Amino acid sequence: MSERILLAHGSGGRLAHDLIEKVLVKPLSNPLLDRLDDAAVLPGGGRLAFTTDSYVVQPMFFPGGDIGRLAVCGTVNDLSMVGATPLYLSLAFIIEEGLPLADLERVLVSVGDAAREAQVQIVTGDTKVVNQGSADGLFVNTSGLGRLAEGTEISGSGARPGDRVILSGTIGDHGIAVLSQREGIGFSTPLVSDCAPLNGLVAEMLQTGARVHAMRDPTRGGLATTLNEIAAQSKAGIRIEEEAIPVRREVQGACEMLGIDPLYVANEGKLVAMVHPEDAGAVLERMRRHRHGRDAAIIGEVRAEHPGRVVMKTALGASRIVDMLVGDPLPRIC
Amino acid sequence: MTLADGFRDTELARGVLAGIRQASTRQVRLMEFCGGHTVAIMRHGIRQLLPPTIEMLSGPGCPVCVTDNSDLDKALALARLPGVILATFGDMLKVPGSRSSLQEARAEGADVRIVYSTLDALDIAGQNPACRVVFLGVGFETTAPTVAASVLQAAKGGVPNYYVLSMHKVCPPAIRAILDSGEVKVSGLICPGHVSAVAGSRAWDFIALDYGIPCVVSGFEPLDILQAVRMLVDQLEKGESRVEIAYRRGVTPDGNRRALEVMAQVFEPCPARWRGLGAVPGSGLRLRDAYRRFDAEAAFDFDPGPTVEPEGCICGEVLRAVRTPRDCGLFRTVCTPASPVGPCMVSSEGACAACYLYGAADE
Amino acid sequence: MCLAVPALVKSIDGLEAEVDLGGVTRRTSLMLAPEAKVGDYVLLHAGYAISVLDQGEAEETLSILREMARATADGGA
Numbered sequence: 001m002s003e004r005i006l007l008a009h010g011s012g013g014r015l016a017h018d019l020i021e022k023v024l025v026k027p028l029s030n031p032l033l034d035r036l037d038d039a040a041v042l043p044g045g046g047r048l049a050f051t052t053d054s055y056v057v058q059p060m061f062f063p064g065g066d067i068g069r070l071a072v073c074g075t076v077n078d079l080s081m082v083g084a085t086p087l088y089l090s091l092a093f094i095i096e097e098g099l100p101l102a103d104l105e106r107v108l109v110s111v112g113d114a115a116r117e118a119q120v121q122i123v124t125g126d127t128k129v130v131n132q133g134s135a136d137g138l139f140v141n142t143s144g145l146g147r148l149a150e151g152t153e154i155s156g157s158g159a160r161p162g163d164r165v166i167l168s169g170t171i172g173d174h175g176i177a178v179l180s181q182r183e184g185i186g187f188s189t190p191l192v193s194d195c196a197p198l199n200g201l202v203a204e205m206l207q208t209g210a211r212v213h214a215m216r217d218p219t220r221g222g223l224a225t226t227l228n229e230i231a232a233q234s235k236a237g238i239r240i241e242e243e244a245i246p247v248r249r250e251v252q253g254a255c256e257m258l259g260i261d262p263l264y265v266a267n268e269g270k271l272v273a274m275v276h277p278e279d280a281g282a283v284l285e286r287m288r289r290h291r292h293g294r295d296a297a298i299i300g301e302v303r304a305e306h307p308g309r310v311v312m313k314t315a316l317g318a319s320r321i322v323d324m325l326v327g328d329p330l331p332r333i334c
Numbered sequence: 335m336t337l338a339d340g341f342r343d344t345e346l347a348r349g350v351l352a353g354i355r356q357a358s359t360r361q362v363r364l365m366e367f368c369g370g371h372t373v374a375i376m377r378h379g380i381r382q383l384l385p386p387t388i389e390m391l392s393g394p395g396c397p398v399c400v401t402d403n404s405d406l407d408k409a410l411a412l413a414r415l416p417g418v419i420l421a422t423f424g425d426m427l428k429v430p431g432s433r434s435s436l437q438e439a440r441a442e443g444a445d446v447r448i449v450y451s452t453l454d455a456l457d458i459a460g461q462n463p464a465c466r467v468v469f470l471g472v473g474f475e476t477t478a479p480t481v482a483a484s485v486l487q488a489a490k491g492g493v494p495n496y497y498v499l500s501m502h503k504v505c506p507p508a509i510r511a512i513l514d515s516g517e518v519k520v521s522g523l524i525c526p527g528h529v530s531a532v533a534g535s536r537a538w539d540f541i542a543l544d545y546g547i548p549c550v551v552s553g554f555e556p557l558d559i560l561q562a563v564r565m566l567v568d569q570l571e572k573g574e575s576r577v578e579i580a581y582r583r584g585v586t587p588d589g590n591r592r593a594l595e596v597m598a599q600v601f602e603p604c605p606a607r608w609r610g611l612g613a614v615p616g617s618g619l620r621l622r623d624a625y626r627r628f629d630a631e632a633a634f635d636f637d638p639g640p641t642v643e644p645e646g647c648i649c650g651e652v653l654r655a656v657r658t659p660r661d662c663g664l665f666r667t668v669c670t671p672a673s674p675v676g677p678c679m680v681s682s683e684g685a686c687a688a689c690y691l692y693g694a695a696d697e
Numbered sequence: 698m699c700l701a702v703p704a705l706v707k708s709i710d711g712l713e714a715e716v717d718l719g720g721v722t723r724r725t726s727l728m729l730a731p732e733a734k735v736g737d738y739v740l741l742h743a744g745y746a747i748s749v750l751d752q753g754e755a756e757e758t759l760s761i762l763r764e765m766a767r768a769t770a771d772g773g774a
Contacts, residue, residue: 185450188715188722243344253719256338257741258450259682259700315344316351316556318379320692326671330424331450333477333700333743334369334398334683337703337738337750340759349766370699423743451744453726473743476699480745483728528699531740531748557762564765583755584740590748593729 005099010129023105024091024125027112032088032123040123042088047150049084051075052143060103060137062181064174064193065268067140068110073197073268074219075144076118080202081215081271083154084146086118091125091142096135107138118197120144152206158213159234163302164280166273168201168287169194169295171223172251175265175329180254185331191250196269201292208286210279217271221325222264226272227310228324234274238310240300240322258331263322265329274302337583341555350560351383358387358567363519365655367393367509368526369683370554376692378556388563391518392688394508394610394653395526397473398425398681402607405501406431407638412468412499412630413444419462421455422470424448429680432642452484459488459496468630471500475537476528478502478619479593482600485621485628499630500620503606505529506537507617513545518655522566525551527558527581532597534589538577546575553581600625609677610650649676652685659686666690701742703750706735716741 001018008015025033032040055071065073072089079086091111095104115122173194180187198217205212214234218226223245231238247255247262255262269292275283280298287293300312310322366372372392375381381390394400410431413420420436427437427448440446445465449455452469459467471481481498488496505526512518525538530551538549548569552562562580569576579585597619606618621629646664651657659665659678669675671687678684682691704716704725712727716739725739730746733739739746 185454186723188724189720191721248720250720253702253721256702257700257704257718257721257723314377314379315342316347316378316380316383317344318382320377320379323691330427330448332425332682333423333450333473334396334425334681337705337752337755340755346759346762346766350762353765353768368699453744474699476701476742476747479729479747480726480743483726483745487728526699528701528740528742528747531701561758561762561765580758582758583750583752584748590729592731593747596729 001101003101005095005097005101005104005129007097007129007131010095010127016127020127023101023108024127027108028115028122030121030123032121040088042123042145044147047148049079049082049146049148050143051078052141053078055140056136057178058136059181060107062178062193063190064177065195066107066110067138068107069114069195070268071140071142072111072114072118072120073195075142076120076197076199077217079144079146080199081154081217082148083152083202083206083212084148085203086120086144086146086199088123088145089115089120089142091122092140093127094135094139095127095129096137097129097132099137104138114197118199154212154215156214156216156230156233159230159236159274159302160213161236161302161304162277163213163274164277164298165238165240165300165302166275166280166284166287167223167245167297167299168271168293170246170248170251171218171267171270172247172255172262172265174268175222176251176254179331185258187254189250191254194267194269196292198269198271198292201287201290202271204286204290205273205283208279208282210283211276212273212283213276214274215271218267220266222262222266223272224263224310224322225324227322230274231310232308234302235307237303237306237308238300239303239313240310241313242315244297244299246295246297259333260329260331264325338555341553341557343557347556347560350557350564354560354564354567355385357564357571358385360570361387362521362567362570363389363391364522364524364563364566365391365393365518365520366524367395367505368529369396369399369681370528371395371524371526371552371559372685372688373683374554374556374559376688380556380559384563388567391520391655392685393512393655394608396681396683397503398429399649399653399677399684400503400608400610401429401472401501401677402609403432403643404607404638404641407641408631408636409436409470409499410434410439411636411638412634413439413446415634415636417465419445419447419458419465419467420470421447421449421458421467423472425681426470426472428674429677430644430674432639452481456484456488456493456496459493463495466495466497468497468499471498471502474503474505474529475533475597476531478601479532479597482596485600485625486596488628489625496628497630497633498621498628500601502601502619503608503617504603504619506540507614508608508611509541511611511614512654513541513547515654520547521570523547523549524559524562524566525549527551527553527584530581530585530589532590532593535577535579535585535587537589542575542577548575549577551579551581551585553584610653644675647676649678652678659689662686699742701740701747703738704741706733706737706739709733709735714746
């Protein structure tokens, strides 16, 4: 096989078949995928959750993950956030002509590993190759199907006054890891992305029987943006405490150097949940016993006052507004 | 435990705040003129915690905010030239010029790259020998020496494709202009800690001598700012007007001699336009003749086009501390961080952006 | 303006240093602060050390701050 992806790899002929068989299907092999029918026929019924996401991250490979791992975890997490058990994923690639085959292979290995870790199956897919310059190396889309237990109602609009706001761990890890890989902002000790599938953690949380009213994973825009979204959807106010929010030392150091606020930096392995006050303690304890929830903390509460607004009590004891992010956090010198 | 941690001790901060409340009996207006202070004060909610006897004002301390449209238009014209890579600090990306911004120019195909340091811009020049890299030099005395150092390094290393478009400025003439205008009555000044680390606290002696206004050089942690406020209050209660350094770990009266030398070797004073203040003589920095070959203004043929100011924008008055963001009719309505009209909203340290993002929760 | 953060000098090679900011390390230029030594804290701004921090003064300042807070607690200035 050639060293680089060619337009011919996307044209449906022998070269394309070779690519699909050897590079795409082999690392992901499962009975449903191996049939290679036009559509995967899935067993069972019940309430379904369905989501889709596209991934265009640059650089493709970063400490702690890559676009492949991200594509699986991101979609698995979206399903988990509504309380669904993630089951099946589709996987579509748009490849820029000239992408080294070795890179594609590496991505597929990551996809396979992440899928196994999350206990989901890739059951269908697609590949297109476009002219050089028409895609930034590799674009990935994953759509995901999950199943919901009867009675599960977890939604961004479900937060209720009195709920405790629980954060599953440290913020800012992913965004800073990716940003620091970009031109000119390098650190000698690399910062690592927190990219991880959260369905295991969520299953533990829900097993306690707790009343989890809302959940979301704070990806683009960071924790601040996600809390604002929930506050708006739920028509409630949220109050958090600056001192309660866990941030890794290295992330804090990097953010300070770049003049970026960790509250606005993306996470790919964290969740925030609004839980009934009587159940919050039990949920927190269970989370802390899971590898993706070791640093979980109650960071605030939902209230009836200032609906739609997020307010933070600063370390000094003053109150300030935490607004949504506008645009990407940019490194600054001022 | 970094050196900063001790200065974030919240227990201690509460104690110092209590001390300020007790010590402050006279009504005073304290002005800071450093974007970093603007942000720190808003972020930690310090205004709310200070007693009502102390009013805090924000002056023209953000080099991004004080960049005149005419200067930004030059950067845009250069960015659009074929074969030019415009390297800039992230702060400048979204600042609107007369017709566009660097971000928009980039979307239209201009090669605009964000760098953290001039050292990275030099790397880009090395990696792209067929292109000409123009570094957008913005910033005060803290930053100008680093840009000067990059020019010296380019000269020494024989880098043929590195240029600087200087819109650097120095603070003291602008402060003098504001105090001379008499528009704002200021009781005391919180002086910028990092400008002072380079320029020395002596840079502010003229304020105490010529205007009888006490000055305290402050750091950026909550405790630093509270200490500076307390020191100013103490001076004002006693009717004193001296220049003091609160930020003693970083600032000395003479500053960083080496940095000042490097800056003076490459740059010389020139007139500069400050948004809100207009032309302020001797407040700008331009490359000296010996380094003319690095000067983007001399090396390129470009036309920035006519300068246009946005209607209804009162950034100028906000920068002079005669109006506050909330006085502006465009604030929060038309002018927001998502669609900024003026630089005070674009820059994360602009008074308007700080007010919008961090405004007191009880507002 | 002028975002500068304290960074600990871990190693020096000519006029370049590796500095540590609470766990992450980065190269920085010592062109503007050539007197910096390993073990010093410097102010890092835009890739350059612009000043060497005086740790003695830092301690002194913290004492002054404690005095400011204590004086209040004792009920008098």
